[in-house]
Amino acid sequence: MIETFALTAVAVAGLAAVFPLARQRLQLSMAKHPSLSGHSRMAQRVARQVPGYAYDEARFFNSDGAPAEWQARRRAGFLRLAGQLAARHPLSIEMTQRARPGISDLQFTGAYRVPYPYGPYLRQHLAVGAFVQRTDGVTVTDLDGQTFYDLTGSYGVNVFGHDFYKSCIAEGSARAAELGPILGSYHPAVAWNVEQLQGISGLDEISFHMSGTEAVMQAVRLARYHTKRKYLVRFTGAYHGWWEDVQPGPGNPLPPGHTYTLKEMDADTLRVLNQRRDIACVLVNPLQALHPNKAAPGDNSLLDSSRRAAADREAYSAWLQQLRAVCTARGIVLIFDEVFMGFRLAPGGAQEYFGVRADMVTYGKTLGGGLPVGVVCGKRELMKRYREDRPADICFARGTFNAHPYVMCAMQVFLERMHSEPVRALYANLDGIWNRRAEQLNLKLREAGVPVQVANLSTVWTVFYTEPSRYNWMLQFYLRAQGLALSWVGTGRMVFSLNYTQAEFDAVAQRFVAAAQAMQADGWWWQGAGQTNKAIRRNVLREMLGHRFQIGSQR
Numbered sequence: 210m211i212e213t214f215a216l217t218a219v220a221v222a223g224l225a226a227v228f229p230l231a232r233q234r235l236q237l238s239m240a241k242h243p244s245l246s247g248h249s250r251m252a253q254r255v256a257r258q259v260p261g262y263a264y265d266e267a268r269f270f271n272s273d274g275a276p277a278e279w280q281a282r283r284r285a286g287f288l289r290l291a292g293q294l295a296a297r298h299p300l301s302i303e304m305t306q307r308a309r310p311g312i313s314d315l316q317f318t319g320a321y322r323v324p325y326p327y328g329p330y331l332r333q334h335l336a337v338g339a340f341v342q343r344t345d346g347v348t349v350t351d352l353d354g355q356t357f358y359d360l361t362g363s364y365g366v367n368v369f370g371h372d373f374y375k376s377c378i379a380e381g382s383a384r385a386a387e388l389g390p391i392l393g394s395y396h397p398a399v400a401w402n403v404e405q406l407q408g409i410s411g412l413d414e415i416s417f418h419m420s421g422t423e424a425v426m427q428a429v430r431l432a433r434y435h436t437k438r439k440y441l442v443r444f445t446g447a448y449h450g451w452w453e454d455v456q457p458g459p460g461n462p463l464p465p466g467h468t469y470t471l472k473e474m475d476a477d478t479l480r481v482l483n484q485r486r487d488i489a490c491v492l493v494n495p496l497q498a499l500h501p502n503k504a505a506p507g508d509n510s511l512l513d514s515s516r517r518a519a520a521d522r523e524a525y526s527a528w529l530q531q532l533r534a535v536c537t538a539r540g541i542v543l544i545f546d547e548v549f550m551g552f553r554l555a556p557g558g559a560q561e562y563f564g565v566r567a568d569m570v571t572y573g574k575t576l577g578g579g580l581p582v583g584v585v586c587g588k589r590e591l592m593k594r595y596r597e598d599r600p601a602d603i604c605f606a607r608g609t610f611n612a613h614p615y616v617m618c619a620m621q622v623f624l625e626r627m628h629s630e631p632v633r634a635l636y637a638n639l640d641g642i643w644n645r646r647a648e649q650l651n652l653k654l655r656e657a658g659v660p661v662q663v664a665n666l667s668t669v670w671t672v673f674y675t676e677p678s679r680y681n682w683m684l685q686f687y688l689r690a691q692g693l694a695l696s697w698v699g700t701g702r703m704v705f706s707l708n709y710t711q712a713e714f715d716a717v718a719q720r721f722v723a724a725a726q727a728m729q730a731d732g733w734w735w736q737g738a739g740q741t742n743k744a745i746r747r748n749v750l751r752e753m754l755g756h757r758f759q760i761g762s763q764r
């Protein structure tokens with residue numbers, strides 16, 4: 210077996226030395242991340258084979274083989290927690306349960322809140338509410354009048370605090386009211402927004418869309434149209450919306466035909482970009498600086514504690530500079546997808562923060578001042594949707610609601626306020642403040658002796674675990690019981706708005722530590738002899754194969 214493999218490798222290397230095409234193919238393989246997420250088609254095939262199964266009550270509490278006394282603590286803790294949540298949030302939970310059968314999104318997020326074998330037992334016994342009624346400052350209040358510190362970031366939209374967006378929408382709507390929702394002709398706010406966005410992005414032309422996904426799609430389409438090349442390069446783990454070409458692998462019914470998913474921050478990738486002639490564009494999501502080559506830290510995939518994260522601004526800047534150089538040399542369009550990070554890192558976005566200029570930049574989320582939007586900014590020669598010399602060869606893009614007057618006016622208010630003193634002040638020493646806060650929380654967690662730490666890219670935080678465990682995902686429910694609301698990906702991500710004061714942050718930190726201590730006291734972080742992350746993964750795999758085999762034999 211090993212000999213056959215060695216012979217094949219020698220043969221491939223030999224062929225590669227002689228034939229340029231074989232060499233290119235080898236280079237492409239080398240530039241793929243060794244994980245499954247680096248191999249989308251394989252990941253898709255594997256995903257289709259993963260069997261569905263559910264833990265019964267006993268297994269729910271002892272999936273790591275913890276002794277009976279620890280299981281009893283877990284059971285008691287779980288029932289107490291479920292009881293607390295049910296007693297505190299009856300109205301929110303009741304409405305959620307009534308609405309769930311009719312809301313596909315709710316069913317989807319609910320099903321993937323924890324690793325799936327735990328899901329059915331958990332959902333049967335521990336309910337959480339999805340409905341809320343008001344926001345104030347940095348808090349959100351549910352139907353029962355229970356208030357949470359908001360760490361959801363509203364999918365990243367909430368950069369400046371809820372009140373900021375409420376007033377952008379109110380003032381924007383007042384400005385648009387006389388015109389109403391007329392489409393096709395423009396409200397004057399559009400012209401003003403274009404000038405502002407030209408200044409912020411440093412690019413020539415702007416197009417407006419309804420979502421970040423649409424903006425990315427249009428940027429890639431234009432890059433393909435102008436370069437006359439087919440392939441887009443995206444990096445392992447990076448999210449760019451739910452459109453097919455940027456979602457290879459699981460999640461996408463059809464495999465995209467023209468996407469290369471390559472390793473980020475890696476010389477093998479630069480080699481591919483340097484050699485191939487079929488690459489139209491490279492998509493960069495600057496959020497990945499926090500965890501290059503890894504996907505969003507969803508609790509549903511939290512099988513063990515091996516995940517780590519750490520942002521290195523200098524290293525990522527250096528990487529972007531290398532990308533910039535190779536894209537310029539090879540005529541590849543460099544696209545920064547700032548839909549999530551735009552305006553969060555610096556007033557000039559990731560381009561300013563990392564000191565590198567892109568050929569196209571997409572924005573969305575916060576830029577709409579609280580209303581839905583997607584924006585493409587690009588160099589003039591890339592934004593053009595037709596050719597003077599071939600008038601029938603166009604790159605069509607229109608959308609009914611593009612440049613909607615209410616959205617444009619809310620955006621105008623947003624952009625005006627970007628110049629205001631209070632907003633400018635929020636950016637002062639931003640990284641210094643948030644890095645210090647992350648250190649403060651990490652210190653408190655270490656002092657409390659809990660196996661949890663955080664890493665951050667400015668105000669985007671991720672949670673990781675320092676001892677092997679199968680139960681880390683339980684932390685999200687302890688955090689909820691402490692009045693902390695996290696994003697739907699679960700415990701793994703906290704997104705702060707820039708307006709958190711030190712006192713508000715201290716309250717969050719104190720509650721976070723209390724949640725981890727309660728979880729520890731309830732016995733979820735049992736450390737058995739021989740429990741390593743590798744052993745956990747091996748056991749999970751064995752378990753899956755067992756179920757797959759049974760399913761196969763039952764059919």
Ligand SMILES: Cc1ncc(COP(=O)(O)O)c(C=O)c1O
Pocket residue numbers: 364419420421422423425448449450451494546547548549550573574582583
């Ligand atoms: C970097 C990035 N690009 C694109 C999108 C898609 O934006 P939307 O959800 O508005 O379609 C997102 C959404 O999270 C994103 O984070």
